[in-house]
Amino acid sequence: MLLTLDLNDPRPLHEQVAVAIRRAIEAGDIAPGDRLPPARDLAHALGVNANTVLRSLRDLRDEGLLEFRRGRGVSVLRRPDGRAALRTRARDLLDEAARYGLTAGDVVALITDLSEEMA
Template identity: 60%
Template structure:
């Protein structure tokens, strides 16, 4: 699992850690039941404090994306697969839009117009 943080991002580091793991799950890089590297290993790879990583992982546990099990470490929860379905739907939307003559930038503008 290759995670990176954006040093220019103004969000707190623990939120960036949670976002990076959330994205890895959504993109299928981490599948349900898979064990994540230890918080210490993630902290070293990301060059942040272990407590920062733990705070981000706890937030994902509270969202139901991760499970903490004594002796087994942190694993991706079974329900996390549903999030990867969003990415599948986005890919389908991009394909359908292209078939209808819309570009990706057209889609982005449509989405921005929804908020």
């Protein structure tokens, strides 16, 4: 599992870690039933504090994506539903567009243009 963080992202690190794990689940890199590496290992790989990773894992558990089992670690329960996954990605897209000075209307126009090209 390869997770990366954007050091220029203004969001708190625990949110970035949760987004990275959620994306890995959405993409199928981590499937339901798979166990995640220990929080300490994830923290080391990402260069963040283990408590940051634990907070992210708890947030994902609260969303119903992960399951904590004593003695067995953390495993993936299910994939996020498609609408929620797209909502998260759209929020990320709008955040990134704002960093480039683009508005939501600019993003909508871009998506409209792309969909017409693809049709």
